[in-house]
Amino acid sequence: MSKIRATITAVGGYVPEYILTNQELEKLVDTTSDWILSRTGIKERRILKGEGQGTSVMGVKAIENLLQKRGISPLEIDMVIVGTVTPDMVFPSTANVICDKIGATNAWGYDINAACSGFLFSLATASKFIEAGTHKKIIVVGADKMSSIINYQDRTTCVIFGDGAGAVLLEPTTEDFGIMDSILKSDGSGRQFLFQKAGGSMYPPTQETIAKKEHYVFQDGQPVFKAAVTNMSQVAADIMERNHLTANDVTWLVPHQANKRIIDATASRMGVGSDKIMMNIEKYGNTTSGTIPLLLWDYEKQIKKGDNLILAAFGGGFTWGSIYIKWGY
Numbered sequence: 001m002s003k004i005r006a007t008i009t010a011v012g013g014y015v016p017e018y019i020l021t022n023q024e025l026e027k028l029v030d031t032t033s034d035w036i037l038s039r040t041g042i043k044e045r046r047i048l049k050g051e052g053q054g055t056s057v058m059g060v061k062a063i064e065n066l067l068q069k070r071g072i073s074p075l076e077i078d079m080v081i082v083g084t085v086t087p088d089m090v091f092p093s094t095a096n097v098i099c100d101k102i103g104a105t106n107a108w109g110y111d112i113n114a115a116c117s118g119f120l121f122s123l124a125t126a127s128k129f130i131e132a133g134t135h136k137k138i139i140v141v142g143a144d145k146m147s148s149i150i151n152y153q154d155r156t157t158c159v160i161f162g163d164g165a166g167a168v169l170l171e172p173t174t175e176d177f178g179i180m181d182s183i184l185k186s187d188g189s190g191r192q193f194l195f196q197k198a199g200g201s202m203y204p205p206t207q208e209t210i211a212k213k214e215h216y217v218f219q220d221g222q223p224v225f226k227a228a229v230t231n232m233s234q235v236a237a238d239i240m241e242r243n244h245l246t247a248n249d250v251t252w253l254v255p256h257q258a259n260k261r262i263i264d265a266t267a268s269r270m271g272v273g274s275d276k277i278m279m280n281i282e283k284y285g286n287t288t289s290g291t292i293p294l295l296l297w298d299y300e301k302q303i304k305k306g307d308n309l310i311l312a313a314f315g316g317g318f319t320w321g322s323i324y325i326k327w328g329y
């Protein structure tokens with residue numbers, strides 16, 4: 001019997017309307033548009049405004065876009081996995097909320113917290129349920145409302161992050177397409193460089209944690225940058241080698257959008273030219289779990305059946321990884 005693989009059969013995305021420009025940030029913190037652009041590659045990012053508007057709002061819109069494109073009903077969905085560090089609430093999971101909101105009453109699911117690698121970890125997990133033959137249609141969402149945990153008085157983080165959501169549908173195939181391989185890594189000793197200190201069980205919310213601004217993202221940029229360059233490029237090179245892919249065989253590098261300089265370093269290590277790099281950091285910034293599915297959404301029309309895509313990410317945790325996809329449509 002031929003091997004069952006999980007293949008992406010549809011992509012959806014959503015970014016909020018509000019555009020936070022570098023010029024607006026110049027008025028909030030001591031920064032310049034030139035600094036932001038030259039150090040990160042970001043021009044603007046999207047922000048989800050409005051009371052009671054959580055990550056699920058964007059996830060739902062991305063899924064509705066996907067279902068409409070694929071022409072299927074939410075009742076056909078078996079499972080929803082959501083990569084996010086900004087769930088609507090601590091519990092229940094945003095996947096549960098999304099299933100209810102879209103009417104996916106036959107689905108079950110859960111959230112995966114792997115910071116900026118959240119979408120890759122979720123995609124790899126979902127692919128195993130397809131390969132096992134137990135699930136036929138799984139939606140994988142990468143969504144984050146980073147503006148809910150960003151201090152807009154901290155210039156080291158507020159210039160980087162934005163809000164957005166992307167979603168893909170995974171279905172089985174016995175053809176030689178789909179998710180071909182994945183390498184995923186984590187190293188908890190990196191947790192000191194990128195984290196949100198309070199709000200969990202170690203430091204539950206108090207007036208003091210709020211006064212000390214501990215419910216916001218803390219990032220020590222330099223060590224994260226160095227670890228990102230080293231590990232993201234290494235894991236992308238490893239997956240190419242393991243699958244006997246040369247730079248010529250790679251059609252697209254689909255990298256997490258944290259910093260244009262990290263992306264360029266990864267591409268250079270892989271030997272991949274800039275024409276093969278998917279990039280949208282200039283308009284969305286770093287949407288954490290949202291970056292990679294939003295790239296697939298933005299570039300969908302340019303991807304052809306049989307194209308070799310190398311997805312790669314690095315993020316808080318530390319977490320990192322790479323997935324090799326042979327595009328199926």
Ligand code: UT7
Binds near residue numbers: 262
């Ligand atoms: O997605 C999850 C994983 N995250 C990442 O991969 C992010 C990795 N890190 C980075 O992308 C970069 O480290 C940052 C973009 C966060 C910072 O860029 P950098 O080139 O590493 O800057 P730096 O932290 O070394 O700071 C250089 C200078 C400092 O000033 P002094 O000490 O040289 O006087 C900072 O205070 O730039 C200053 N600075 C800023 N200046 C203007 C830091 N942020 C800003 C700012 N505007 N927004």
